Each structure stands twice: as structure tokens, then as C-alpha cells.
Amino acid sequence: MLKKRFKILLDKLPFGLxxxxxxxxxxxxxxxxxxxxxxxxxxxxxxxxxxxxxxxxNLVFMPSNRKKRLLGIYDFKTCPWSVGDPLMFVEELxxxxxxxxxEGIDICVIYDNDNPAGIRHNDNLSSENARDYVLDWLPLxxxxxxxxxxxxxxxxLEFNYFLRGNMDRYMIxxxxxNHLGETYNYTWHAEIRPMVEFYKKHKRIPHLRIGPLKSSWxxxxxxxxxxxxxxxxxxxLKLTDHxxxxxxxxxxxxxxxxxxxxxHKELSFVFVGLKGEELPGIRKxxxxxxxxxxxxxxxxxxxxxxxxxxxxxTVSGPNTIALFxxxxxxxxxxxxxQKNYPIKRGENYCFATQYQKLFDTTYPMSAEFIYDxxxxxxxxxxxxxxxxxxxSKSTFVSQHPSTHVLNTEKAE
Numbered sequence: 001m002l003k004k005r006f007k008i009l010l011d012k013l014p015f016g017l018x019x020x021x022x023x024x025x026x027x028x029x030x031x032x033x034x035x036x037x038x039x040x041x042x043x044x045x046x047x048x049x050x051x052x053x054x055x056x057x058n059l060v061f062m063p064s065n066r067k068k069r070l071l072g073i074y075d076f077k078t079c080p081w082s083v084g085d086p087l088m089f090v091e092e093l094x095x096x097x098x099x100x101x102x103e104g105i106d107i108c109v110i111y112d113n114d115n116p117a118g119i120r121h122n123d124n125l126s127s128e129n130a131r132d133y134v135l136d137w138l139p140l141x142x143x144x145x146x147x148x149x150x151x152x153x154x155x156x157l158e159f160n161y162f163l164r165g166n167m168d169r170y171m172i173x174x175x176x177x178n179h180l181g182e183t184y185n186y187t188w189h190a191e192i193r194p195m196v197e198f199y200k201k202h203k204r205i206p207h208l209r210i211g212p213l214k215s216s217w218x219x220x221x222x223x224x225x226x227x228x229x230x231x232x233x234x235x236x237l238k239l240t241d242h243x244x245x246x247x248x249x250x251x252x253x254x255x256x257x258x259x260x261x262x263x264h265k266e267l268s269f270v271f272v273g274l275k276g277e278e279l280p281g282i283r284k285x286x287x288x289x290x291x292x293x294x295x296x297x298x299x300x301x302x303x304x305x306x307x308x309x310x311x312x313x314t315v316s317g318p319n320t321i322a323l324f325x326x327x328x329x330x331x332x333x334x335x336x337x338q339k340n341y342p343i344k345r346g347e348n349y350c351f352a353t354q355y356q357k358l359f360d361t362t363y364p365m366s367a368e369f370i371y372d373x374x375x376x377x378x379x380x381x382x383x384x385x386x387x388x389x390x391x392s393k394s395t396f397v398s399q400h401p402s403t404h405v406l407n408t409e410k411a412e
Contacts, residue, residue, distance in 0.1 A: 200350065210299075218300070230287070252367055254285070259367065261288075327356075355380060
């Protein structure tokens, strides 16, 4: 009888208002009538009951969101477990947001817990450790300038539930066809063209974001751990087993570092990279510190790169944070086949500044060559300006949102 009356009431309401508003409201009533929490809410003070009813009305009569948003999908089943590729993916989202005049970006990160390596069959990944790796990688997506929400799914099935219920709200990148067909194999060198085209149109590119919390931390790290009044040169020298042509040669790089230490007492090197990746013998050189000795995370390494005085590296994923910034850099050993957007030998991409240099594998590597190219950039930079920026932006920012560490030194 109650159901029949309820149906008659719905049919009398015009324009579908019953299904939009009355049904959700009745669900609340039915739920509370059969739930002890209703009695609890009734006994609350009036001001707390008002908050409850206000929030309930806001939920029931919530306006539909008709503004399109951009949904980025990074699926580790088809996309690489790397640092550079997620950063390139984020940069393309930054460009798409401005091109399409969309209000915000949401990102979904997906991995298959039963097959976390996806199409690449990485030996290091397993169902037991995949979640740990994903949680380490998630901060990479915080470099998005207009990120609103970041979702993390441990299976495609869970993501598909989300997508089916929200598809009408989003423009999707990569396309839903690529996603469902598992044909989108993201590699950064294949996707540099959208950023080049964006620069040609707007004469600028959006930069990858390192927020004030990590920026402050990076400047504090430099001022605390390198010699007083010295300037940090951040090094990233690849030394892994999966792409030998990008690896650094210790017989070339160690003499270069030693010469810089000798000729430029005002400089200190900060080495970033994987734990244990440092060149053999680099610890014996003065004015060199290893960031991983201080337990830095991936996003902290990226902050050190972006906030450094100058960044020097062989080609690797972390370079991307410098590539889309105004950080001075010199990057060596770019494989020629990765330059799928044509640039002439000795030149860089059109959005690079005069303080940013890129050299491919056609250049013979030697300590003298690296030193000469370093000098050309170093002579153009302003040490006093960097020091002033570092000191002004290294103001302590608490690592906890609701408490502060006691200053025990001052108390003593």
C-alpha cells in the first residue's frame, strides 16, 4: 500500500522532480526509521542537528555538474613504471587544460594487482610490493598545475565502475578507445610534439609544479647540507642495466667533477638518483653529497633538481622536471632516435631558455667537453640572485598540517 501511494505521488510530480529529489529524500527517511542513529541524531543539540539537516539538504538537492572536466588516465598495465613518462603525461594534461578551456583536471592511476608489470614483465614487481611502488609514484602526479582530484585503483574493474558512473562529466585523455583497447603505450619522446605546438601558439609552456612545501624543503636542504654560502649543482648520472647508452662513464665524469671542485670552490655537488646508483669513487671527492644518504623520496629529488642553481645530467626520467621549468640545465647523451621531433645538432627544443642545453649521443663525451659546456652556461648565471631566492624561500614550512616541532635548540 505504501509503495502504491509513493508511486502515485511520483507520477503527479512534474519534470521528473520526484525521481531527482523525492526518491533520495525517502531513502534517507527509510534508512533513519530503521536505524538507531536516527534516535541519536534526534537527541543531538539543536545547533548540531541544524548542521546535519543542512548538509543532508545540500546532498539531496545537489545541483548537477554540467561543466566538463579533464580526466587523465595513467594505466601501469600499458604505461611505463618510470619517472619521466608520468611527468610528460602531466605536462600534456597541463597543455590540454589551457587549450580546451576546461575548469580542472582529475587523474586516475591504475595498476593490476595480479599483473602489476603489465605488458613489460618487470622482474622487480610482484603482487606483494606493487602497492608500495604505486604509493611512491603517486606524488609524481602532484606536479600537475591544476590537479583537483587524484584517484588510485588497484584493478581495471574498480576503475571501470568509476568511469561508467562519471563518463558524462569528463573529456578523457588518452581517448577511451586507446584505454579500452590497451593500445596507449606512453613514451615521453613520442609525445613532445604537443608541447612544442603549444609553445609555437602561446610563446610559453606551463611548468611542472613543485609546491611551496617541497620548494621550501629543497632550499632548506641546500642551505643546511652544503658548505655555507656555496651554490648547489645537482647531478643525475644514470647507471642502470636497462639502457646502457644513457649510462654515465665514470672515467669521464669523475675527472670533470674533480676539476670543478678544484676550480670553483663556491660550488657543491648534490647527487640525486636511485639508492646505490652513484658513480664508484664519487664519495671520495670533496664538496659532493649524496641525497639518498638523507632518505630523499622521488618527489624530493625532483624538488632538488628544480630548485638547484644548475642541473647537470645524462638522459633519464627525472630530467623532465627541469625540461619543463626555467631551471638552468645541461643534459647529455640524448639518444638520436628519441628526438622524434626534429631539432638540429647542438640546439634544444623551442621552449628552452638560453640557460638550458641538450646534447645527443653524436657528441663525443669527455671531461673537457662537459667542463667547457658547463662554463658557457655558468658564466651567464647570477649567484647572488639564487642565494637571495634560496634564503627568502627557505622559510620553515611545517611538514605536518596541524602541528609544529618544538625548537629544542632555542629552549636550551
